[in-house]
Amino acid sequence: MTTTPAQRSNGSIALTLRVTRFTPRQERARKQRNPFAAQSPSSPFAQRKRQRGKQWVQEYQLNVYPQDTILDCLLAVKRDIDPTLAFRYSCGHGMCGSDAVSINGTPTLLCTATVAAWAKKDTPLHATDSSGFRQTGVSLNTSAGPSAKNDEQREIQEHTAPSAGFDGLDTSNEQDDTQHTRAEAMTVDLAPLPGFPVQRDLIADIDQMMEQIKRLKPYLQASGQLHTTQDGAVNMFEYLQSPEELQRFELLSNCIACGVCEGSCPVYAGGEAFIGPAALVINSRFINDSRDDATKERLDDISDADGIAACQSVRACSRHCPKGIDVGEEMWKLVELRPSGR
Ligand code: SF4
Ligand code: FES
Structure with missing residues (x-):
């Protein structure tokens, strides 16, 4: 996907990927020195221990097309750069939920996020302005207003305005790469999914989420009582449901356990x-299934202290669900179903 300068006249653009990276520290024989860690393997804190290691932000420059996904960009970096x-x-198609990360601070999936939707005009971490001073992520727009003194300043200001999207971007740039300043690049910030321990770079440790899902028995629990057809015959092979009954849980059954809602939730992050x-x-999904x-x-x-009672109805969980589930509304329905007095 990395392109030559000539291809940029075909609509490709310069993109800076700013990736928050993390390398875990090698496990040493710390357990013998820490009596608490050795004594409490069942402690929830032991299960959710945060890795120690080195964290830094790394920039990658590449030429991409607006219709490329951020996953495409990362694959190009992995293949050609690092x-x-x-x-x-x-x-790679929004079906498995394994690639949830934070893009520009918003939890979402790498494979469904396009460059066109997420690239923003921004100053890369170490870009320099026309006078050679290094910028630190603050848009030049804040210091150079409409009265910018010369065309050169105005041009940099335009390319570093913090608005998202491609409106007004000149994609017919035919300059050689060496002439193309980094201040002109569009930027995408990538970080691991918030609220989860990090294993390495953009890989979040989702074990705890999977354990919590398993704890609530995510499978059909039917009595074995098979339903009958309208003429009274026993249907030996399936539990019958009306379209209305299916509709009550069909959307919920699309959940891919990506964790985007959890990454958005300020309570879960605690x-x-x-x-x-x-x-x-x-x-x-199973509470609403007539067969269960x-x-x-x-x-x-879900009536324990860490269950639905812990939900603070912030509803940030609803904003970015890739399957269109109104997660906050479902939380509220569970609050209403909760046995009284708990
Ligand atoms: S409800 Fe939506 S955001 Fe949350 S895990 Fe399921 S698919 Fe992902
Ligand atoms: S790679 Fe499967 S959902 Fe993105």
């Missing part, structure tokens, strides 16, 4: 205090 960059993906919206959405007979147990399971 094979040590770590990120996770699988299906640690073990909340079982999290992903587990609750999947719990709600474990509604009472499922409601009991």
